[in-house]
Amino acid sequence: MTLQETLNSEYQISFEEAQATAKIVDDLAEAEQKLKNLERQIKALGPINLDAIAQFDEVNERFTFLSSQKDDLLEAKNLLLSTIDDMNDEVKIRFKTSFDAIRESFKTTFAQMFVSGLADLELTSDNLLEAGVEIKVQPPGKKLSSLNLMSGGEKALTALALIFAILRVRTxxxxxxxxxxxxxxxxxxxxxxxxxxxxxxxxxxxxxxxxxxxxxxxxxxxxxxxxxxxxxxxxxxxxxxxxx
The missing domain is CATH 3.40.50.300 (P-loop containing nucleotide triphosphate hydrolases)
Known part of the structure; x- marks a missing residue:
C-alpha cells in the first residue's frame, strides 16, 4: 500500500494536506506512542455519523417549535385560570346578592302563607361555591326547627313559600x-x-x-x-x- 493510500484509508487526508501540516519529530518513539493513543481515542468514539449535523438541525428545529407551543399553552392556561377566577368572583357576588334578596323575601312569603311564623335561610359553609342552603322555620305555635322535622303539609307550604319568594325576586x-x-x-x-x-x-x-x-x-x-x-x-x- 502506498503512502497516499495509507493516508486516505487510515487518516482520511490527502498527501498534500499531510505535507502542509507535517512537523519535524524529535522523538520518533514518543510520536508513535501519541499516534497510537490518538487512534485508540478515535476508535473509542465509534463510527462517524455524517448525518449528525442535519439530524441536529432537524431535532433543534422541532425543539424550538415545541418550546414555542409550550409557551403558548402556558400563556393560554394562565389566561384560562385568570378567567375562571374572575368568573368565580362574579358568581360569588351574584349568588350572595340573590341569596340575601331571596332570604328576606322568604321571611315575608312564609309569614303570609302561614299567616304568622318565622323562617330563615342559612348557608352551610362560608365557601359560596360549595355551600348548601338550610331552611329554618317556625310555624305559628311551634319551635324553630329544620324543614326535615315538619309534617308533609308544612313542608309543602314551606316549599311553596320559597318558590313564591324566588319569584318575587326574579320573575x-x-x-x-x-x-x-x-x-x-x-x-x-x-x-x-x-x-x-x-x-x-x-x-x-x-x-x-x-x-x-x-x-x-x-x-x-x-x-x-x-x-x-x-x-x-x-x-x-x-x-x-x-x-x-
Whole structure:
C-alpha cells in the first residue's frame, strides 16, 4: 500500500494536506506512542455519523417549535385560570346578592302563607361555591326547627313559600306547578290559590290540580273528559267571564 493510500484509508487526508501540516519529530518513539493513543481515542468514539449535523438541525428545529407551543399553552392556561377566577368572583357576588334578596323575601312569603311564623335561610359553609342552603322555620305555635322535622303539609307550604319568594325576586314568564298543593288542607289550598293572584301579569301560573280551592282561584281552566268510551275531549272555561 502506498503512502497516499495509507493516508486516505487510515487518516482520511490527502498527501498534500499531510505535507502542509507535517512537523519535524524529535522523538520518533514518543510520536508513535501519541499516534497510537490518538487512534485508540478515535476508535473509542465509534463510527462517524455524517448525518449528525442535519439530524441536529432537524431535532433543534422541532425543539424550538415545541418550546414555542409550550409557551403558548402556558400563556393560554394562565389566561384560562385568570378567567375562571374572575368568573368565580362574579358568581360569588351574584349568588350572595340573590341569596340575601331571596332570604328576606322568604321571611315575608312564609309569614303570609302561614299567616304568622318565622323562617330563615342559612348557608352551610362560608365557601359560596360549595355551600348548601338550610331552611329554618317556625310555624305559628311551634319551635324553630329544620324543614326535615315538619309534617308533609308544612313542608309543602314551606316549599311553596320559597318558590313564591324566588319569584318575587326574579320573575319568569311561566311557572308550571304539578299538584304541589296535594298535601295541603282546604284552608291552605285556598291561601295558596289566593297568593298566586297577588302576582302581576309578569308571572303566569300553569297549575295541574284536582283541588277545588285552586280551581276557584284560576282565571281559566282546561280539562280533559271522556264523553264517549275511548274518546277524550278537551274543555276550557274562562272563570272570569263565567262569573261576569
Amino acid at each position: 319568569v314568564p311561566f311557572v308550571v306547578l304539578d299538584e304541589v298543593e296535594a298535601a295541603l288542607d282546604e284552608a291552605n289550598v285556598k291561601r295558596f290559590g289566593d297568593y298566586m293572584n297577588h302576582f302581576d301579569n309578569s308571572n303566569q301560573f300553569i297549575v295541574v290540580t284536582h283541588r277545588r280551592g285552586t280551581m276557584a282561584a284560576a282565571g281559566s281552566m282546561y280539562g280533559v273528559t271522556m264523553a264517549d268510551a275511548g274518546v277524550s275531549k278537551m274543555i276550557s272555561v274562562k272563570l272570569d267571564s263565567a262569573i261576569n
